[in-house]
Amino acid sequence: AQSVTQPDIHITVSEGASLELRCNYSYGATPYLFWYVQSPGQGLQLLLKYFSGDTLVQGIKGFEAEFKRSQSSFNLRKPSVHWSDAAEYFCAVGAGNYGQNFVFGPGTRLSVLP
């Protein structure tokens, strides 16, 4: 069965600093990978997705992620963090004909210092 791990439960960075959130997955076939962001009390918003092709994908809000098959990773990056980026970030693997095996990681909470 597929699984997703996010090793960092909570990360704190200063505004303007670079950011990398880690994600590792376990899946037997070519994965469909996603990063979502959730602000407090809100639903999840898609940041970016990878299906195939270029392993470096660009998303909204200045985020990008790189798929590395050899490391089973899909890390999220941003060169300069803004205070509004403080939120919880979820990595996910999409699977199943109906998406019923969409598996989410446990999430990483990002705090941003002024």
Added chain:
Amino acid sequence: DVKVTQSSRYLVKRTGEKVFLECVQDMDHENMFWYRQDPGLGLRLIYFSYDVKMKEKGDIPEGYSVSREKKERFSLILESASTNQTSMYLCAGRGQANTGELFFGEGSRLTVL
């Protein structure tokens, strides 16, 4: 833009009450999902539906049922609410079969007293 709407953002119910959580999507797609989200447990799939009147159990269906009478509407039902069902409930629709991402509603925070 794709939109998934959950009619109730905050609900407070008493133990034993019947609770309906409504979700409407405007994507004209078949697949819809109900998750619950709890601190430390992440998102867990309760039920999903791949077509009108079709439903499948997810990972934690006990204590819940669902209804999909129309394509755009997917309802989650708690027949007899209990305190351990206090949680954030998230509805989602799938944008495209097999490869599509999930689009989420704003969430419904349910408190059962």
